[in-house]
Amino acid sequence: MRDAVPKALPEAKARSIQLQLDGKFPDLTVSTTGSQIYIRGAFPVIHEAIVLDRYQIEIEWSDSDREAPVLRETAGRIPRTDDRHIDVNGKACPLVPEEWLIRPREARTVIHYLDCPVHDYFLWQSLTERGLTPHWNQRSHHVAGLIEAYGDMVGMHGEKTVRQCLDYLSKEKFKGHWACVCGSGRRLRDCHIEYLRNLQQKIPRHIAQLALKRLANPLMR
Numbered sequence: 001m002r003d004a005v006p007k008a009l010p011e012a013k014a015r016s017i018q019l020q021l022d023g024k025f026p027d028l029t030v031s032t033t034g035s036q037i038y039i040r041g042a043f044p045v046i047h048e049a050i051v052l053d054r055y056q057i058e059i060e061w062s063d064s065d066r067e068a069p070v071l072r073e074t075a076g077r078i079p080r081t082d083d084r085h086i087d088v089n090g091k092a093c094p095l096v097p098e099e100w101l102i103r104p105r106e107a108r109t110v111i112h113y114l115d116c117p118v119h120d121y122f123l124w125q126s127l128t129e130r131g132l133t134p135h136w137n138q139r140s141h142h143v144a145g146l147i148e149a150y151g152d153m154v155g156m157h158g159e160k161t162v163r164q165c166l167d168y169l170s171k172e173k174f175k176g177h178w179a180c181v182c183g184s185g186r187r188l189r190d191c192h193i194e195y196l197r198n199l200q201q202k203i204p205r206h207i208a209q210l211a212l213k214r215l216a217n218p219l220m221r
């Protein structure tokens with residue numbers, strides 16, 4: 001559910017975002033439709049200190065704690081295939097939303113979003129288009145890719161372990177007699193309970209719940 005937004009906020013927020021963009025991304029413009037903020041225009045891809053490429057993009061911006069921004073490539077240049085991490089409507093997948101949402105609020109800025117996940121996504125596209133091999137790999141598709149991302153988030157791997165970690169983190173509190181997520185056969189209180197308590201500081205309950213919902217429906221926004 002989207003955070004409640006006062007009516008006066010979108011226009012003021014849009015002006016603030018535009019000021020941030022003007023110095024570094026002068027070809028991007030900010031507008032509002034109702035309470036939603038959009039960023040549109042030509043996005044430059046920098047590689048080895050030169051502008052390698054440009055993509056026409058649209059970002060449906062959100063700084064909510066429950067919704068990540070939505071990125072679209074609007075010129076139809078990227079093939080709409082799973083292998084290129086983009087759907088038939090042009091919605092791109094620069095990262096798993098929960099990876100963005102667990103970042104500190106001060107790190108979830110428009111500039112950081114453009115400089116990091118958006119830039120890396122389009123650089124990967126441009127290098128792939130040129131037949132080059134990027135030095136980093138894109139994640140798998142659908143549930144497998146989600147499990148990889150959530151595994152990195154919880155610091156454990158294997159689908160059963162990751163799902164159980166998220167299930168425990170989605171609860172109001174842990175029960176010591178639960179089976180430990182690591183698969184050791186020990187009770188949680190005798191094994192990884194402190195590890196999970198520390199994870200709670202990084203992955204709030206609502207983020208774990210969102211991750212579980214996404215695993216049940218990988219195509220959810």
